[in-house]
Amino acid sequence: MMGKRNPQLDADGKLVHLLTLEGLPAETIVSILDTAAPFASIGEREVKKVPLMRGKAVFNLFFESSTRTRTTFEIAAKRLSADVINLNIGASSTSKGESLLDTIDNLVAMNADMFVVRHGQSGAAHLIASHLQATGKPHVHVVNAGDGRHGHPTQGLLDLYTIRHYKRDFRALSVAIVGDVLHSRVARSLIHGLTTLGTPDVRVIGPKTLLPARVEGMGVSVHHDMREGIAGCDVVVMLRLQNERMKGALLPSSGEFFKHYGLTADKLARAKPDAIVMHPGPMNRGVEIDSPVADGERSVILPQVTFGIAVRMAVMSMIAGA
């Protein structure tokens, strides 16, 4: 029955799609991170390519615009020698009234091997994966590149990769996630990844208007005072605050948000001296993060981008080989 089973694992528990980090066994996450490690050095070589996906057609299907994620997926696929087709769907068929699944069927008829999907609705990638299952196309793979507020699993994995790179052992870490958790698929994916890998102390920090109901149920503690919330933590993850959040009744102004929740050197001083600062990008300087911190020595925001390509190469090659 559609929707009852997570379609990302096949009957043998093998990863055939990457839709969410929730419910993914710790060994699977670790093996993705381990697979990514050698890929991280490919980018530094003269010839930045490996032939793992030669002859495979990867369709970048972006129903929501994105430059960074789409580009890093494209680079990752090309470094794996796949053929990459970018579709900016927002501007094509669905605006003519074609349904999401009709679009998918058409692209499957063009012999797509993998879809990288970004969609504004939570669960869109699950729908596509279930549909491929139901229509007898289990050999076509789906990578969720962000669905609504639900998940952004490759971002979660690259965040985990980054944390592991700098901090090694998840089982001794305090991680603070700050800002608009309510609307953040990045936060949800990272929380699932961290709790699966045994991180004992995950905190979310923000005003009550930007924290979802009963978020404690995901295994995190809730803080409204940022200074208290980041005290003694090893990792500070700042979330992007969309400009449109300022239009409704969620927040009075970006200035007031920055006053309470913007990461400044002063607030960062409450974290451990060797704490790292992360951000999924694109950053709003002066809204969620102060420039000196974003550019400071504890910021690992640019390495995150580099690791992101390696992690996406790992995910795509593992799934395509499944």
Add this chain to the structure above:
Amino acid sequence: MRIEIRNGRVVDPASGTDRTASVFVADGKIAAVGAAPAGFRADRTIEASGLVVAPGLVDLNARLREPGLEHKATLDSELKAAVAGGVTRLACPPDTDPPLDEPGLVEMLKQRARLANRAHVHPVGALTVGLAGTTLTEMGELADAGCVAYSQGDVPIADTQVLLRAMQYAATFGHRVWLRPQDAYLARGGVAHEGEIATRLGLPAVPSCAETVAIGTILALARETGVRVHLQRLSTAEGVAMVREAKRARMPVTCEVAAHHLHLCDVDIGWFDSQARLDPPLRGTRDRAALRAGLADGTIDVVSSDHAPVDDDAKQVPFGEAEAGATGLELLLSLTLKWAAEDGVSLVDALARVTSAPAAVLGVEAGSLGPGAAADLCVFDPSAWWLVGQRSLASQGRNTPFLGHELPGRVRWTLVGGQVVHEA
């Protein structure tokens, strides 16, 4: 046509009857229960031993999708579904296209329902023109055309002054007002119950207070105006508690729960199963327990099907874009029986919630097996289970979160006005 329904377990909630007897039908009415009337010669005998003979079900909330929404369902398909589910009388909300806000539309609907010659149809008139929440409809004209009550469908009146006046006006003439309590603003954009599941899945949420704020407003205005109000499709534990309190204070309020809310909760959304996209949303396990308890203790009067056939295309989209609703007419009896069996409620008490109690809310003589009552009957096998599948439904809507479930209670015969309109 004279029919003898022989040796069934006759369950008549209106009189509290539960005994093995034969039911004799003549001239469209119940001639007798027990001993045959003098000189009764049956044209047809239905052997009902081992089966339950009950009044036909009365459903307060079944969308037939006519006029205007025939791509989802038609009067013909849905009235077939009704009698296949043992439902012999139903009220349909005004949320058609156009809405039932003019006498002509109501008359046409009634006429078409008569021609279909299956279940009785009671249109619920729109409380405001176009359900827009600004101008009152001609309730007097609509009543003459056959409306039994006035409602807003699923469109709440945001302007409380309009709501007050609508209630005042309705109260003047003794019209009944049925409202689904939902605050227009608090529910805005939400598709799932605010709680751990919606948080985990990243689905925009409908908080419980969207219901309780509306119940608070409706009860306050009902107290002010004295209107007879019926609350439709309660979904929260807090809402049940508020109605219990209002009933204790002897307010003339009744309420219903949709059958699916007795069995499912937000966990059943699974991985974004759009069949579980319902309005009000499936709520938490605590809410479900409170709804079941409220139904058992009489706080909740009625179980309705909340029948909403939706075409496949409208469900084959991401959860948040899927149209809300489930087909329900054919599941109402089974889901009520399942609740009763699980919670140790007697058959007579359970069937009261889908026969005599909704008939009382409708304000019509129905839902009983007394001599002289219309022979609207449902004969079902309480121990037969059936598999809910796309092909086992008569409704044009094949959308239900119970697809693949096995449910108890199979309708064998349905009679309306003494005529067999369904047999299986």
